[in-house]
Amino acid sequence: MAMTITEKILAAGAHEPSVHPGQLIMADLSLVLGNDITSPVAIKELPKFGKDKVFDKDRIALVPDHFTPNKDIKAAEQCACVRAFAEKENITNYFEVGEVGVEHALLPEKGLVTAGDIVIGADSHTCTYGALGAFSTGVGSTDMAAGMAIGKAWFKVPSSIKFNLHGALRPRVTGKDLILTIIGMIGVDGALYKAMEFAGEGVSSLSMDDRFTVSNMAIEAGAKCGIFPVDDKTLGYLKEHGAKEPKIFSSDPDAEYEKVYEIDLGTISPTVAYPHLPENAHDAKEGRDIRIDQVVIGSCTNGRLSDLRAAAEILKGRHVAKGLRALIIPATPRVWREAMDEGLFSIFTDAGCVISPPTCGPCLGGYMGILSRGERCVSTTNRNFVGRMGHPESEVYLASPYTAAASAVTGYITDPEDF
């Protein structure tokens, strides 16, 4: 039976010769992930599963990244709960402040995910690892607890939607613009319960960081996963980061798709998603009347080195608009170090930006850069829901690092292609 890459990975995980959309399966997990918000709930649930210890101390990753460095006493207590559990269970991949980074940037960088893996994470953006040709998906804390207990999870095999990519993106147009355009096309439930599969000769033109950004936001279209084929760039990345031996799966030519979209990458423009849904996609050039108070460049979507380089390309020799606050948040300690060594921090500080330690903080309105009533922020993060970054009457505009940096300079939403 012809299968998609997603179906093949799930069939292998369920030890079945084949699976079909709609089928319910129990699959073996390669890795189970949790953070400081979701893990405490899972840790409390775990005793109810009737197991004395976790299924495999090497295949659990605990990444306290959301409210760290601890933002308040309650957050500190949640982190203490995760830390104590990691110690008791001797969890190999627990990351303390100093080593910790934003989870979906950190795990690939540490080589903890490889092609063909099945990963669940108690964080919706776990779909990021689809960029590596893995099946990875976000779940809740109870599923995380189940995964820690038995190393398995139940899945309904999703049907797939294919996005055939052609050509290449223009300079200063990124994976972020591509995925915001796609979500604008299909809507925030356009891929509900489904796999988004990216294919076509245009894939090879996308950097790994662009692919991570695209897969990362598959959940914003409701998708179960956002998966790329494995090519030389993937294999190069996995090798460079010391990942395990890849298990390469690829879609059969006659695999079935619910829908196929053809996308010419050269037609994608810098795109901004207006409040309060990621599907509200507009060309960046339409936003020149929208005055902004803050810019955030970072997160699991856009906090990697190439994102900071993009911001620096725009900010070099320029200064942020008077009265505007610009926050740069390298996603991991390694990204932080490399950005510093490359001299990007001098560019940022000369431009009037402030540089934060790695944290998810402002993306979800946790801390660092909370918005007051009526304030507007252009952010390279992934959600612009009501109250997402602060006051329920504040506004978040989602954009690429190029667009965010250009907007920081002018104080208005700005197309980076015009810079």
Added chain:
Amino acid sequence: MNAVGKVFRYGNNVDTDVIIPARYLNTSDHKELASHCMEDIDSGFVKNVKKGDIIVAGRNFGCGSSREHAPIAIKESGISCVIAESFARIFYRNALNIGLPILECKAASEEIAAGDTVSVDYSTGVITDETTGKTYSAEPFPPFMQRLIQAGGLAQYIKENF
């Protein structure tokens, strides 16, 4: 098992950030989470909700974050079940896993009005709007999920089967 209650009505794409804003996620205490449930889109919800009440919403209910705190806050607030045209997939899993009944029904989602009294028969999936007298049939759960629900959630199911 049945539910009867007054309806709180919301639109499409109710996201987990408005169900329970992240600024309150520094705790996993159920009562504290419930005390902020829905506050960014309906500041009267917490004050007015009574045990057994029902949420009726449109498409893609619970979209966004994977936070299980969202169905926990709804359940702890006293809501007996959520009826929607569709649910975001992580919310759907989480609700089943923690034992918050959810029902998918397009017609009920479109027609039931705020403040109506609604009853739900979980064994048949029949939803009755007691105010208008109309009845609706929800999509039945697949057998695996029925077993999960019968076990009382994922933890007990796994304890019994693995």
